[in-house]
Amino acid sequence: MDVNTYIQSGVIESYIMGIADEQEVSELMQLAARYPEIKAAIDVAEASLEAFSLANATPPPAVVKTAIFEQLTSEFRPATEPKEPTIISFNFRWIAAAAVILLIVSSGLNVYFYSRFKETTSQYEALVLEKNTLQANNQMMQTKSLDLYNSMQMMTDPAMLKVAMPGIAGKENSFATVFWDTKSRDVYILPNKLPQPTKGKQYQLWAIVDGKPVDAGVISDCAGLCKMKNIPKASMFAVTLEKEGGSPSPTLSEMYVAGKVG
Amino acid sequence: MEAVQKYSESELVPLLKQRSQQVYSYLYDNYAGALYSTIVGIVSDTELANDVLQEVFIKIWRQIDSYDAGRGRLFTWMLNIARNASIDTIRSKGFQNSRANRELTENVYESAGSVETKTDTIGLRKIVAQLKEEWRVLVELSYFQGYTQDEIAGILQIPLGTVKTRMRSALQQLSKQLKEK
Structure with a gap:
Protein backbone atom coordinates (compact mmCIF):
# COMPACT_ATOMS: atom_id res chain seq x y z
CA MET A 1 0.00 0.00 0.00
CA ASP A 2 1.05 3.58 -0.55
CA VAL A 3 1.95 4.90 2.88
CA ASN A 4 2.16 8.52 1.78
CA THR A 5 -1.28 8.48 0.20
CA TYR A 6 -2.67 6.96 3.37
CA ILE A 7 -0.96 9.59 5.50
CA GLN A 8 -2.41 12.37 3.38
CA SER A 9 -5.88 10.85 3.20
CA GLY A 10 -7.10 12.85 6.21
CA VAL A 11 -7.66 9.75 8.32
CA ILE A 12 -4.99 10.84 10.80
CA GLU A 13 -6.71 14.19 11.38
CA SER A 14 -9.99 12.38 11.65
CA TYR A 15 -8.44 10.17 14.34
CA ILE A 16 -6.84 12.90 16.44
CA MET A 17 -9.96 15.04 16.31
CA GLY A 18 -11.98 12.12 17.58
CA ILE A 19 -14.18 11.86 14.51
CA ALA A 20 -12.88 8.56 13.09
CA ASP A 21 -15.04 5.53 13.65
CA GLU A 22 -13.87 2.32 15.32
CA GLN A 23 -12.97 0.61 12.07
CA GLU A 24 -10.81 3.54 10.95
CA VAL A 25 -9.10 3.77 14.32
CA SER A 26 -8.17 0.09 14.53
CA GLU A 27 -6.88 0.18 10.96
CA LEU A 28 -4.76 3.24 11.74
CA MET A 29 -3.38 1.68 14.93
CA GLN A 30 -2.33 -1.45 13.09
CA LEU A 31 -0.68 0.52 10.32
CA ALA A 32 1.05 2.89 12.74
CA ALA A 33 2.56 -0.10 14.53
CA ARG A 34 3.84 -1.43 11.24
CA TYR A 35 4.94 1.83 9.54
CA PRO A 36 7.05 4.26 11.56
CA GLU A 37 6.22 6.97 8.98
CA ILE A 38 2.55 6.70 9.91
CA LYS A 39 3.36 6.84 13.62
CA ALA A 40 5.53 9.91 12.93
CA ALA A 41 2.75 11.52 10.90
CA ILE A 42 0.31 11.05 13.78
CA ASP A 43 2.82 12.74 16.12
CA VAL A 44 3.20 15.64 13.72
CA ALA A 45 -0.57 16.03 13.31
CA GLU A 46 -1.06 15.98 17.08
CA ALA A 47 1.67 18.55 17.58
CA SER A 48 0.23 20.84 14.93
CA LEU A 49 -3.29 20.57 16.40
CA GLU A 50 -1.86 21.40 19.81
CA ALA A 51 0.17 24.33 18.45
CA PHE A 52 -2.88 25.64 16.60
CA SER A 53 -5.11 25.26 19.66
CA LEU A 54 -2.62 26.98 21.93
CA ALA A 55 -2.24 29.81 19.42
CA ASN A 56 -6.01 30.18 19.30
CA ALA A 57 -6.60 29.90 23.03
CA THR A 58 -9.35 31.94 24.66
CA PRO A 59 -8.58 32.77 28.28
CA PRO A 60 -11.41 31.46 30.45
CA PRO A 61 -12.72 33.64 33.32
CA ALA A 62 -10.61 33.39 36.48
CA VAL A 63 -13.59 32.15 38.51
CA VAL A 64 -13.40 28.82 36.70
CA LYS A 65 -9.93 28.05 38.01
CA THR A 66 -10.95 29.11 41.51
CA ALA A 67 -13.99 26.87 41.38
CA ILE A 68 -11.95 23.89 40.15
CA PHE A 69 -9.31 24.29 42.83
CA GLU A 70 -11.95 24.71 45.51
CA GLN A 71 -13.62 21.53 44.38
CA LEU A 72 -10.33 19.61 44.40
CA THR A 73 -8.88 20.99 47.66
CA SER A 74 -9.51 17.79 49.58
CA GLU A 75 -8.02 15.72 46.77
CA PHE A 76 -4.82 17.73 46.62
CA ARG A 77 -3.96 17.58 50.26
CA PRO A 78 -3.31 13.91 50.89
CA ALA A 79 -1.11 13.59 47.83
CA THR A 80 -0.21 17.02 46.48
CA GLU A 81 3.09 17.18 48.25
CA PRO A 82 4.36 13.74 47.38
CA LYS A 83 8.05 14.50 47.81
CA GLU A 84 8.50 16.93 50.67
CA PRO A 85 6.13 15.24 53.13
CA THR A 86 7.93 11.93 52.88
CA ILE A 87 11.17 13.71 53.67
CA ILE A 88 9.53 15.68 56.46
CA SER A 89 7.90 12.61 57.95
CA PHE A 90 11.18 10.74 57.64
CA ASN A 91 12.93 13.53 59.51
CA PHE A 92 10.04 13.74 61.91
CA ARG A 93 10.34 10.06 62.71
CA TRP A 94 14.00 10.48 63.52
CA ILE A 95 13.30 13.54 65.60
CA ALA A 96 10.47 11.77 67.40
CA ALA A 97 12.62 8.71 68.07
CA ALA A 98 15.44 10.92 69.33
CA ALA A 99 13.01 12.84 71.51
CA VAL A 100 11.63 9.66 73.06
CA ILE A 101 15.13 8.36 73.77
CA LEU A 102 16.11 11.70 75.30
CA LEU A 103 12.96 11.68 77.41
CA ILE A 104 13.74 8.20 78.75
CA VAL A 105 17.36 9.11 79.44
CA SER A 106 16.26 12.35 81.03
CA SER A 107 13.69 10.58 83.23
CA GLY A 108 16.36 8.13 84.36
CA LEU A 109 18.71 10.97 85.15
CA ASN A 110 15.92 12.73 87.05
CA VAL A 111 15.53 9.72 89.36
CA TYR A 112 19.29 9.42 89.74
CA PHE A 113 19.83 13.11 90.42
CA TYR A 114 16.88 13.25 92.81
CA SER A 115 18.31 10.43 94.92
CA ARG A 116 21.69 12.14 94.81
CA PHE A 117 20.01 15.37 95.82
CA LYS A 118 18.27 13.75 98.80
CA GLU A 119 21.51 12.10 99.88
CA THR A 120 23.41 15.36 99.58
CA THR A 121 20.71 17.24 101.47
CA SER A 122 20.85 14.85 104.43
CA GLN A 123 24.63 15.04 104.37
CA TYR A 124 24.39 18.79 104.32
CA GLU A 125 21.99 18.82 107.27
CA ALA A 126 24.34 16.56 109.23
CA LEU A 127 27.23 18.88 108.43
CA VAL A 128 25.28 21.96 109.54
CA LEU A 129 24.46 20.24 112.84
CA GLU A 130 28.08 19.22 113.30
CA LYS A 131 29.23 22.72 112.47
CA ASN A 132 26.84 24.21 115.06
CA THR A 133 28.07 21.78 117.69
CA LEU A 134 31.67 22.57 116.86
CA GLN A 135 30.93 26.27 116.92
CA ALA A 136 29.29 25.96 120.36
CA ASN A 137 32.22 23.91 121.63
CA ASN A 138 34.59 26.44 120.20
CA GLN A 139 32.80 29.29 121.94
CA MET A 140 32.90 27.39 125.22
CA MET A 141 36.61 26.76 124.77
CA GLN A 142 37.19 30.42 123.96
CA THR A 143 35.35 31.48 127.12
CA LYS A 144 37.35 28.99 129.14
CA SER A 145 40.54 30.10 127.51
CA LEU A 146 39.71 33.77 128.20
CA ASP A 147 39.00 32.93 131.84
CA LEU A 148 42.32 31.13 132.07
CA TYR A 149 44.07 34.07 130.47
CA ASN A 150 42.43 36.47 132.91
CA SER A 151 43.37 34.17 135.80
CA MET A 152 46.94 34.05 134.59
CA GLN A 153 46.98 37.84 134.35
CA MET A 154 45.77 38.11 137.93
CA MET A 155 48.16 35.47 139.25
CA THR A 156 51.12 37.32 137.76
CA ASP A 157 49.90 40.69 139.01
CA PRO A 158 52.52 42.06 141.55
CA ALA A 159 49.64 43.44 143.68
CA MET A 160 48.26 39.92 144.07
CA LEU A 161 49.20 38.25 147.35
CA LYS A 162 49.63 34.50 147.01
CA VAL A 163 48.69 32.30 149.95
CA ALA A 164 49.64 28.63 149.53
CA MET A 165 47.37 26.21 151.40
CA PRO A 166 48.94 22.78 151.73
CA GLY A 167 46.97 19.79 152.91
CA ILE A 168 46.67 19.40 156.66
CA ALA A 169 47.65 16.22 158.49
CA GLY A 170 45.79 13.27 156.93
CA LYS A 171 45.04 15.30 153.76
CA GLU A 172 48.59 15.75 152.50
CA ASN A 173 47.63 15.10 148.89
CA SER A 174 45.39 18.15 148.80
CA PHE A 175 46.54 21.62 147.85
CA ALA A 176 44.95 24.99 147.04
CA THR A 177 46.09 28.57 146.58
CA VAL A 178 44.42 31.86 147.56
CA PHE A 179 45.12 34.98 145.55
CA TRP A 180 44.34 38.10 147.52
CA ASP A 181 44.26 41.45 145.75
CA THR A 182 46.08 43.79 148.16
CA LYS A 183 44.34 46.83 146.58
CA SER A 184 40.71 45.74 146.22
CA ARG A 185 40.90 43.05 148.87
CA ASP A 186 39.08 40.65 146.56
CA VAL A 187 39.87 37.02 147.20
CA TYR A 188 40.33 34.33 144.51
CA ILE A 189 41.04 30.67 144.99
CA LEU A 190 42.73 28.13 142.73
CA PRO A 191 41.68 24.63 143.83
CA ASN A 192 44.88 23.00 142.63
CA LYS A 193 44.29 19.60 144.13
CA LEU A 194 41.07 18.91 145.99
CA PRO A 195 39.19 15.58 145.86
CA GLN A 196 35.93 15.65 143.84
CA PRO A 197 33.31 16.65 146.46
CA THR A 198 30.69 13.98 147.19
CA LYS A 199 27.15 14.68 146.15
CA GLY A 200 25.41 17.43 148.16
CA LYS A 201 28.73 18.75 149.43
CA GLN A 202 30.73 21.83 148.45
CA TYR A 203 34.10 23.25 149.51
CA GLN A 204 33.96 26.46 151.51
CA LEU A 205 36.76 29.00 152.02
CA TRP A 206 37.27 30.58 155.41
CA ALA A 207 39.30 33.64 156.35
CA ILE A 208 40.67 33.63 159.86
CA VAL A 209 40.21 37.13 161.17
CA ASP A 210 41.43 37.83 164.69
CA GLY A 211 41.37 34.09 165.49
CA LYS A 212 37.80 33.63 164.27
CA PRO A 213 36.69 31.98 160.99
CA VAL A 214 34.85 34.29 158.56
CA ASP A 215 32.93 32.89 155.57
CA ALA A 216 34.76 33.75 152.32
CA GLY A 217 32.30 31.93 150.00
CA VAL A 218 31.77 28.48 148.51
CA ILE A 219 33.86 27.14 145.63
CA SER A 220 31.76 26.52 142.57
CA ASP A 221 32.84 24.86 139.31
CA CYS A 222 34.96 27.54 137.67
CA ALA A 223 37.75 27.65 135.14
CA GLY A 224 40.98 28.89 136.62
CA LEU A 225 40.51 31.23 139.54
CA CYS A 226 37.22 31.30 141.39
CA LYS A 227 36.25 34.69 142.69
CA MET A 228 35.35 34.61 146.41
CA LYS A 229 34.17 37.25 148.84
CA ASN A 230 35.94 40.50 149.65
CA ILE A 231 38.02 40.02 152.77
CA PRO A 232 39.56 43.28 154.14
CA LYS A 233 41.74 41.58 156.72
CA ALA A 234 42.85 37.98 157.48
CA SER A 235 45.74 36.15 159.01
CA MET A 236 45.02 32.76 157.53
CA PHE A 237 42.82 30.92 154.97
CA ALA A 238 41.38 27.41 155.19
CA VAL A 239 39.04 25.19 153.12
CA THR A 240 36.52 22.79 154.63
CA LEU A 241 34.02 20.45 152.98
CA GLU A 242 30.54 21.60 153.91
CA LYS A 243 26.97 20.93 152.86
CA GLU A 244 25.98 22.49 149.55
CA GLY A 245 25.58 26.28 149.84
CA GLY A 246 28.01 26.50 152.74
CA SER A 247 27.72 26.61 156.54
CA PRO A 248 27.73 29.55 158.96
CA SER A 249 30.72 28.01 160.78
CA PRO A 250 33.37 25.56 159.57
CA THR A 251 33.26 21.85 160.29
CA LEU A 252 36.81 21.51 161.52
CA SER A 253 36.87 17.72 161.13
CA GLU A 254 36.33 18.24 157.41
CA MET A 255 39.19 20.70 156.87
CA TYR A 256 41.36 19.88 153.86
CA VAL A 257 43.87 22.68 153.35
CA ALA A 258 44.99 25.77 155.25
CA GLY A 259 47.75 28.39 154.92
CA LYS A 260 49.00 31.44 156.72
CA VAL A 261 49.03 34.85 155.06
CA GLY A 262 52.53 36.23 154.46
CA MET B 1 7.94 37.87 39.70
CA SER B 92 -28.32 16.82 27.29
CA LYS B 93 -32.05 17.37 27.66
CA GLY B 94 -31.69 20.65 29.53
CA PHE B 95 -29.51 22.10 26.82
CA GLN B 96 -31.79 20.90 24.04
CA ASN B 97 -34.75 22.58 25.70
CA SER B 98 -33.00 25.89 26.30
CA ARG B 99 -31.57 25.86 22.80
CA ALA B 100 -34.97 25.08 21.29
CA ASN B 101 -36.42 28.07 23.13
CA ARG B 102 -33.56 30.30 22.17
CA GLU B 103 -33.64 29.31 18.52
CA LEU B 104 -37.33 29.90 18.50
CA THR B 105 -36.87 33.37 19.91
CA GLU B 106 -34.02 34.13 17.57
CA ASN B 107 -35.97 32.84 14.65
CA VAL B 108 -38.80 35.12 15.58
CA TYR B 109 -36.75 38.25 16.13
CA GLU B 110 -33.71 37.77 13.92
CA SER B 111 -35.33 35.80 11.14
CA ALA B 112 -32.43 33.59 9.94
CA GLY B 113 -29.25 33.94 12.07
CA SER B 114 -27.74 30.72 13.42
CA VAL B 115 -26.20 30.40 16.83
CA GLU B 116 -23.03 28.87 15.46
CA THR B 117 -22.03 31.97 13.55
CA LYS B 118 -21.53 33.79 16.81
CA THR B 119 -18.51 31.69 17.61
CA ASP B 120 -17.14 31.53 14.10
CA THR B 121 -14.26 33.75 15.08
CA ILE B 122 -12.90 31.29 17.60
CA GLY B 123 -10.14 28.75 16.89
CA LEU B 124 -10.96 25.79 14.75
CA ARG B 125 -14.36 27.17 13.84
CA LYS B 126 -12.66 30.06 12.10
CA ILE B 127 -10.94 27.62 9.74
CA VAL B 128 -13.90 25.32 9.40
CA ALA B 129 -15.99 28.29 8.40
CA GLN B 130 -13.66 28.83 5.48
CA LEU B 131 -14.15 25.31 4.10
CA LYS B 132 -16.51 24.79 1.23
CA GLU B 133 -20.06 24.10 2.37
CA GLU B 134 -20.03 20.40 1.42
CA TRP B 135 -17.09 19.85 3.77
CA ARG B 136 -18.08 22.39 6.41
CA VAL B 137 -21.32 20.59 7.09
CA LEU B 138 -19.52 17.31 7.65
CA VAL B 139 -17.02 18.81 10.10
CA GLU B 140 -19.79 20.74 11.80
CA LEU B 141 -21.91 17.65 12.34
CA SER B 142 -19.07 15.33 13.31
CA TYR B 143 -16.58 17.43 15.22
CA PHE B 144 -18.81 20.11 16.67
CA GLN B 145 -21.99 18.15 17.16
CA GLY B 146 -20.55 14.69 17.71
CA TYR B 147 -22.57 12.76 15.18
CA THR B 148 -21.02 9.53 13.92
CA GLN B 149 -20.36 9.19 10.21
CA ASP B 150 -23.19 6.66 10.09
CA GLU B 151 -25.59 9.16 11.60
CA ILE B 152 -24.38 11.90 9.25
CA ALA B 153 -25.02 9.64 6.28
CA GLY B 154 -28.57 9.33 7.58
CA ILE B 155 -29.01 13.02 8.29
CA LEU B 156 -27.63 14.16 4.92
CA GLN B 157 -29.16 11.25 2.99
CA ILE B 158 -25.87 10.35 1.32
CA PRO B 159 -24.04 7.00 1.31
CA LEU B 160 -21.60 6.30 4.19
CA GLY B 161 -18.74 5.83 1.71
CA THR B 162 -19.33 9.32 0.36
CA VAL B 163 -19.38 10.73 3.91
CA LYS B 164 -16.06 9.05 4.64
CA THR B 165 -14.39 10.26 1.43
CA ARG B 166 -15.68 13.79 1.81
CA MET B 167 -14.81 13.85 5.48
CA ARG B 168 -11.23 12.88 4.75
CA SER B 169 -10.96 15.49 2.04
CA ALA B 170 -12.37 18.08 4.40
CA LEU B 171 -9.86 17.13 7.10
CA GLN B 172 -7.01 17.11 4.60
CA GLN B 173 -7.90 20.66 3.71
CA LEU B 174 -8.37 21.57 7.36
CA SER B 175 -4.98 20.11 8.21
CA LYS B 176 -3.32 22.18 5.51
CA GLN B 177 -4.92 25.37 6.76
CA LEU B 178 -4.10 24.45 10.32
CA LYS B 179 -0.43 24.21 9.47
CA GLU B 180 -0.50 27.50 7.62
CA LYS B 181 -1.79 29.33 10.66
Missing part, protein backbone atom coordinates in the same frame (compact mmCIF):
# COMPACT_ATOMS: atom_id res chain seq x y z
CA GLU B 2 8.69 34.25 40.37
CA ALA B 3 10.37 32.35 37.60
CA VAL B 4 7.75 30.41 35.67
CA GLN B 5 8.84 26.84 35.44
CA LYS B 6 8.32 25.10 32.12
CA TYR B 7 7.45 21.45 32.02
CA SER B 8 7.75 19.10 29.10
CA GLU B 9 4.96 16.59 28.62
CA SER B 10 7.14 13.75 29.86
CA GLU B 11 7.78 15.71 33.08
CA LEU B 12 4.19 16.82 33.49
CA VAL B 13 2.49 13.45 33.39
CA PRO B 14 4.31 11.69 36.27
CA LEU B 15 3.93 14.78 38.47
CA LEU B 16 0.22 14.92 37.71
CA LYS B 17 -0.11 11.24 38.54
CA GLN B 18 1.58 12.05 41.88
CA ARG B 19 -1.22 14.56 42.43
CA SER B 20 0.98 17.65 42.45
CA GLN B 21 -1.20 20.71 42.90
CA GLN B 22 1.53 22.97 41.61
CA VAL B 23 1.86 21.05 38.35
CA TYR B 24 -1.89 20.80 37.99
CA SER B 25 -2.08 24.56 38.32
CA TYR B 26 0.59 24.85 35.63
CA LEU B 27 -1.39 22.51 33.39
CA TYR B 28 -4.48 24.64 33.82
CA ASP B 29 -2.67 27.89 33.16
CA ASN B 30 -1.13 26.51 29.97
CA TYR B 31 -3.97 24.54 28.46
CA ALA B 32 -7.27 25.84 29.82
CA GLY B 33 -7.41 28.57 27.18
CA ALA B 34 -6.92 26.15 24.29
CA LEU B 35 -9.54 23.76 25.67
CA TYR B 36 -11.89 26.64 26.42
CA SER B 37 -11.80 27.69 22.74
CA THR B 38 -12.83 24.20 21.74
CA ILE B 39 -15.58 24.05 24.35
CA VAL B 40 -16.99 27.45 23.42
CA GLY B 41 -16.82 26.36 19.77
CA ILE B 42 -19.14 23.47 20.56
CA VAL B 43 -21.50 24.71 23.27
CA SER B 44 -21.68 28.27 21.87
CA ASP B 45 -22.43 29.72 25.29
CA THR B 46 -19.67 31.11 27.49
CA GLU B 47 -21.54 30.58 30.74
CA LEU B 48 -22.15 26.96 29.89
CA ALA B 49 -18.59 26.67 28.57
CA ASN B 50 -17.32 27.72 32.03
CA ASP B 51 -19.19 24.82 33.61
CA VAL B 52 -17.91 22.42 30.97
CA LEU B 53 -14.33 23.62 31.41
CA GLN B 54 -14.61 23.04 35.13
CA GLU B 55 -16.02 19.57 34.54
CA VAL B 56 -13.24 18.84 32.02
CA PHE B 57 -10.45 19.80 34.42
CA ILE B 58 -11.99 17.75 37.21
CA LYS B 59 -12.08 14.80 34.78
CA ILE B 60 -8.47 15.39 33.74
CA TRP B 61 -7.50 15.39 37.42
CA ARG B 62 -9.46 12.27 38.27
CA GLN B 63 -8.65 10.29 35.15
CA ILE B 64 -4.98 11.19 34.71
CA ASP B 65 -4.02 7.65 35.71
CA SER B 66 -5.84 6.31 32.65
CA TYR B 67 -3.81 8.50 30.30
CA ASP B 68 -1.32 6.42 28.33
CA ALA B 69 1.51 8.43 26.78
CA GLY B 70 2.10 5.61 24.29
CA ARG B 71 -1.26 6.33 22.66
CA GLY B 72 -0.79 9.99 21.93
CA ARG B 73 -0.03 13.39 23.30
CA LEU B 74 -1.45 14.65 26.57
CA PHE B 75 -3.07 17.57 24.81
CA THR B 76 -4.87 15.28 22.35
CA TRP B 77 -6.20 13.28 25.29
CA MET B 78 -7.36 16.44 27.08
CA LEU B 79 -8.85 17.84 23.90
CA ASN B 80 -10.90 14.68 23.45
CA ILE B 81 -12.17 14.92 27.03
CA ALA B 82 -13.12 18.55 26.38
CA ARG B 83 -14.83 17.75 23.10
CA ASN B 84 -16.73 14.76 24.51
CA ALA B 85 -17.85 16.74 27.57
CA SER B 86 -19.00 19.59 25.31
CA ILE B 87 -20.94 17.26 23.04
CA ASP B 88 -22.49 15.51 26.05
CA THR B 89 -23.61 18.92 27.24
CA ILE B 90 -25.30 19.96 23.99
CA ARG B 91 -26.90 16.53 23.77
